[in-house]
Amino acid sequence: MMKKYFSKDKWSYAFYTVSHPVDAYYEIRHRERGSVPIAIVLVMLFAFSFSINRMAASFIVNDVNPRSVNSFKELLAVLMLYFLLCVSNWSITCLMEGEGRLKDIAIALGYAMTPMIFCYTIGTIFSQFVAQDEGAFYTMIIGVGIAYSAFMMLVGIMTVHNFTLAKTLVTLFLTLVALLIIIFVMLLLVDLLNQVYSFFHSIYQELIFRG
Amino acid sequence: MKKKNGFKRIIIAALVTAVAITVGMSAYRSLAGDSVPYDTYNYDYWNTIVLTPAPYVPDGAVKGVDIGTTDFKEPQDLCVADNGEVYVADTGNNRIVVLDKSMKKVIRTIDSFKRDGADDRFSAPYGVCLSEAGQLYVADSNNARIVVLTPEGEFVKIVDNPQSEILDDNFSFIPLKVTVDYADRVYVIGKNAFEGILVFESDGQFTGYFGTIDVKISPWEKFWRRLASKEERSNQQLYIPTEFTGIDVDSEGFIYASNIDSDGIQAVRRLNPQGKDVIQKGENGNVGGDVKFSQYGDYGGASQITDVVYRDKGVYSLLDRKRGRIFTYDKEGNLLYIFGGLGTQEGTFTTPVAIEVSGDELLVLDAGRNSIIKFKAANYGQLINEAVALRYDGDETLAIEKWSEVLRLNENNELANNGIGKAYLTAGDNKTAMQYFKRAKNRKYYSVAFKRYRNELLAENMNWIMTGVIVLIIGLVAFSKWRRKKTGKKKEESLL
Secondary structure, three states: OHHHHOHHHHHHHHHHHHHHHHHHHHHHHHHHOHHHHHHHHHHHHHHHHHHHHHHHHOOOOOOOHHHHHOOOHHHHHHHHHHHHHHHHHHHHHHHHHOOOOHHHHHHHHHHHHHHHHHHHHHHHHHHHOOHHHHHHHHHHHHHHHHHHHHHHHHHHHHHHHHHHHHHHHHHHHHHHHHHHOEEEEEEEHHHHHHHHHHHHHHHHHHHHHHH | HHHHHHHHHHHHHHHHHHHHHHHHHHHHHHHHHOOOOOEEEEEEEOOOEEEEOOOEEEEEEEEEEEEEHOOOOHHHHHHEEEOOOOEEEHHOOEEEEEEEEOOEEEEEOOEEEEEEEEEEEEEOOEEEOOOOOEEEEEEEEEEEEEEOOOOOOOEEEEEEOOOOOOOOOOOOOOEEEEEEOOOOEEEEEEEEOOHHHHHHHHOOOEEEEEOOOOOOOOOOHHHHHHOOHHHHHHHOOOOOOOOEEEEEEOOOOEEEEEEOOOOOOOEEEEEEEOOOOOOOOOOOOOOOOOOOOOOOOOOOOOOOEEEEEEEEOOEEEEOOOOOEEEEEEEOOOEEEEEOOOOOOOOOOOOOOEEEHHHHHHHEEOOOOOOOOEEEEEEEHHHHHHHHHHHHHOOHHHHHHHHEEEEHHHHOOHHHHHHOOOOOHHHHHOHHHHHHHHHOOOOOHHHHHHHHOOOOOOOOHHHHHHHHHHHHHHHHHHHHHHHHHHHHHHHHHHOOO
């Protein structure tokens, strides 16, 4: 089980994806070279490196008050967003003749986190050694990480579903719409459950007070 | 025998604990020795509230009956003469009360004066001020005039009835606060005079408005006004600038004027002789009292600054009537310390209206309690005052001693960290300077110190670094050669 998902081969393939995104994503879709657990681990690593960056990057480049950073909440938020993105993209691409399975989408998005993990970590270390006017380098490192990750996500979605670029962009837009709809429905559900709960709670209270 | 021993032990243990607790308690008490009935705090780099030691502690209150006269009735202003005498505008009793320097007894009360042989009286004297020449200016609000007297109460002149085409036809002159500069120009805050401060020349001639506060209209409001029809627009409320609330003049003749800013960003202006605002704002761009406040409730909302006092060496204090706080800033607009609060304990206010400085003491006039509340500088406040004064005079090196004392009392004080950091920087100890600047969150100076330190390190270790680089290059070349040889052999093997 562990061997299947976390083998050395699978790990090195995650890095191979960074250097050869198009080929790698094709093989992930058609030759089972990827691993969902590794993708989730990468997302978690990204959440950690993001929080650490916000907490520990030098005050020269960092406007965040370290007291306001809650790494656990940020981890949950990142994971939540990741799952929502996967599900909403899957639900849209299913309708638009995308070839990717939910598994492939999860791997495509998860593996695309690698550049950000590296750049946030390197940026955090690098920020300890910069003066104010050299802060641009730090911004550049972070910017490159985000840009490459975005590029990998785009390529990943495109390859996994066998879409053209234009179709990918359209599905990505629709994915965002679907995301909002999912959030909206979830909020409705939570509100409804709350009302049901408070209804039964008030009945219970009534019984207690009268009895 | 054994049991007895155990019992003894228990008793000793109990005794020791009791002693420890009492000692501990008394230590705690003595630590809180300057405990005050209000919050003392400041804002750090991230605008979070950081509690500080008390900069000022209450030093008693002065009521009319205690000093040999009847009680004050809604007094609105006070002023301190150069010789330390305190003039109180006792508005509700239509008189000016003069206290001696120690504020223990009344020297005289002025409730009437001889003018052209006839007796004349005040009607709700609202503001009071002493000129540099030592003359007493009284804003006699209901009589619509400024009365100028000698300190003894002899009539000198009257300033009233401003005439100008810029004034509305139905303008009524109700002077509230008054101050006088070195050239005996009279600056008056009038009721409903939204256009600014009224200025009179020394001969009583009205010269115009001064320091008008621009109306702020957000783009959103502009957008709605554009959509509205003319009729709707006339029904909307007018956008009028805020009124000035308090006024003071500094040693260079610049006017400090406070106003109520509903956004809590700028509640004080420093006006140059042209009436232009030249105040310096600190790192956070805020000279409006509390930086963080709740938006809702009676106790929420921006600070309402009702008076300003220029103290010395560029330091000025603002009085907030919303939460009864006193905010003290230095010349660069850095918040030095905050203290004061509303309440009924001694040292708190119900309706603070005016603030004045008398020697080392701060005096706050409370119109609700009809008393003057005195504050004296505690060690912490005194040290900050001295350090800021030294810095204002350019004696940064002397200020260091004071700043390090301040740090002993409050190691979070960013100004102190900054001051000490600068001293280390000029002394050439860049590494220590970096630590202090880091604590003070001073990006600019930290960068300077850091660059110097980095260059130092590089220069010192240049030999090692260069040797390391050369060794590394040679090693890499050798390694790659060795590897090529090996793989070459392998290839040959595989070929065979």
